[in-house]
Amino acid sequence: MVITSFDQLDLAKKYSYSDYLLWKFEEQVELIKGKIFKMSPAPARKHQNISWNLTLILGNFFQNYPCKAFHGPFDVRLPSKSENKIYTVVQPDICVICDLNKLDDKGCLGAPDLVIEILSPGNSDREMKDKFDLYEESGVKEYWIVQPEGKWVNIYVLENGRFITHRPFIASDTIKSQVFKDLEFPAEKIFAD
Numbered sequence: 001m002v003i004t005s006f007d008q009l010d011l012a013k014k015y016s017y018s019d020y021l022l023w024k025f026e027e028q029v030e031l032i033k034g035k036i037f038k039m040s041p042a043p044a045r046k047h048q049n050i051s052w053n054l055t056l057i058l059g060n061f062f063q064n065y066p067c068k069a070f071h072g073p074f075d076v077r078l079p080s081k082s083e084n085k086i087y088t089v090v091q092p093d094i095c096v097i098c099d100l101n102k103l104d105d106k107g108c109l110g111a112p113d114l115v116i117e118i119l120s121p122g123n124s125d126r127e128m129k130d131k132f133d134l135y136e137e138s139g140v141k142e143y144w145i146v147q148p149e150g151k152w153v154n155i156y157v158l159e160n161g162r163f164i165t166h167r168p169f170i171a172s173d174t175i176k177s178q179v180f181k182d183l184e185f186p187a188e189k190i191f192a193d
Helices: 047-063 124-138
Strands: 030-033 035-038 068-071 076-079 086-090 094-097 106-110 114-118 144-149 154-161 162-165 175-178 184-187
Touching: 030 124, 047 068, 047 094, 047 114, 106 154, 124 144, 124 154, 124 162
Parallel strands: 076 106, 114 144
Antiparallel strands: 030 035, 030 086, 068 094, 076 086, 094 114, 144 154, 154 162, 175 184
16 A cells, blocks of 8 residues: 555554555655654755765766765665564665665665765754664764764764764865775865855
């Protein structure tokens, strides 16, 4: 049965990817460990500008790698480690996948190598806690959180199953990936208008 309204769902229930495929909502949603989350309304211009800048930077860079970069909306399905089901479907702002076997017509099945989330007023808590924990647990090698208002970027690198970070990169710094050693550029390029 196709579901077209949140009112048709029991928000206390745990949903799977097979349920997700039946939803035809006007707004976009994510499924995190079986719970439904509405995504923020259409991103503000500043958010879109940052996303575009990063897409250009990463798109050019990854032409020299056997990896693919994608921008949202793009479904990333993260299988449960304890069950043979998918209870998590997220749509990162940008992600990079180097194991091309994880890609199919529906998106990505498994953890991307790099995930970038751009904070918006309505999603900061989710990106800073829920998705941080989720990406760490799923094995994302590098996770960037971009803060448009403060013009800073936190880069978290997975080491021994845990994300570690250093001080935030500010607009006057040079962004340096730890996973992709040649990926280095002035942070101000992210925030250029």
